[in-house]
Amino acid sequence: SSGLILPDGSKADGVVDKAFLLIGRSSLFDVVPMPVVIMVVVAVIFYVLLEHTRMGRLLFAVGGNPVAAHLAGANVPRLKTVAYVLSGMLASLGGIIIAARVGRGDISSGGSLLMDAVAAALIGFAVLDRRVPNVFGTVVGAVFVGVLLNGLTMLNAPYYTQDFIKGAVLVGALAITYGLGAKRSA
Known part of the structure; x- marks a missing residue:
């Protein structure tokens, strides 16, 4: 400013x-x-x-x-x-x-943090096998995403590959969440 x-x-x-x-x-x-x-x-x-x-x-x-x-x-x-x-x-x-x-x-x-926040929330959704949003799971998801990104930075991973890896983790979290839902309904 x-x-x-x-x-x-x-x-x-x-x-x-x-x-x-x-x-x-x-x-x-x-x-x-x-x-x-x-x-x-x-x-x-x-x-x-x-x-x-x-x-x-x-x-x-x-x-x-x-x-x-x-x-x-x-x-x-x-x-x-x-x-x-x-x-x-x-x-x-x-x-x-x-x-x-x-x-x-x-x-x-904070524009680049949207996918990180969504990934943290979805990972947190699946953490405790509760199938409901929860604060503890979201904190665990945020720590997981933070550690993942810091690790990728320390490994000198190019920036564009970090987005691919975050996307893969997001898809994995969705798959786990969907799998938990399918397991409960069966």
């Missing part, structure tokens, strides 16, 4: 506060990166919210079958709004962490 002309005619200086950069670049006890700490805290909060509260059960019900949830007495429009607000909050948190890591705000910073 350096050089951006502001509404009053002045130019943005492009200075990022050092405290903001600590969100993405610091470590807890010089061991655990702060984004990992944030991920663990958010995962615990959402685990408790989704697995141990009435609203969490209702959110799963609305996601599974909104008509049945409505017939059971759930306020479906309100719960959908809650789901979208929570999703927006998590997306904003992810954007803040990315901006703090790279030191600038850029609209295209």
Whole structure:
């Protein structure tokens, strides 16, 4: 944003506060990166919210079958709004962490992370053999995708092959998820 002309005619200086950069670049006890700490805290909060509260059960019900949830007495429009607000909050948190890591705000910073996020969620869907989305499985999927990408980078794999490998892992996760569904229905 350096050089951006502001509404009053002045130019943005492009200075990022050092405290903001600590969100993405610091470590807890010089061991655990702060984004990992944030991920663990958010995962615990959402685990408790989704697995141990009435609203969490209702959110799963609305996601599974909104008509049945409505017939059971759930306020479906309100719960959908809650789901979208929570999703927006998590997306904003992810954007803040990315901006703090790279030191600038850029609209295209997280564009390449979409397939990684989908792969993590689908891998997490199949992790516990529960056949339902779950926080623990999503965290395991995210760690798996992160380790996979770091390993490919350390092996000097060309960037375009990383997308092929991520795609293969995504197809494998879908196959496992589909296989679990077929096994349960049999």
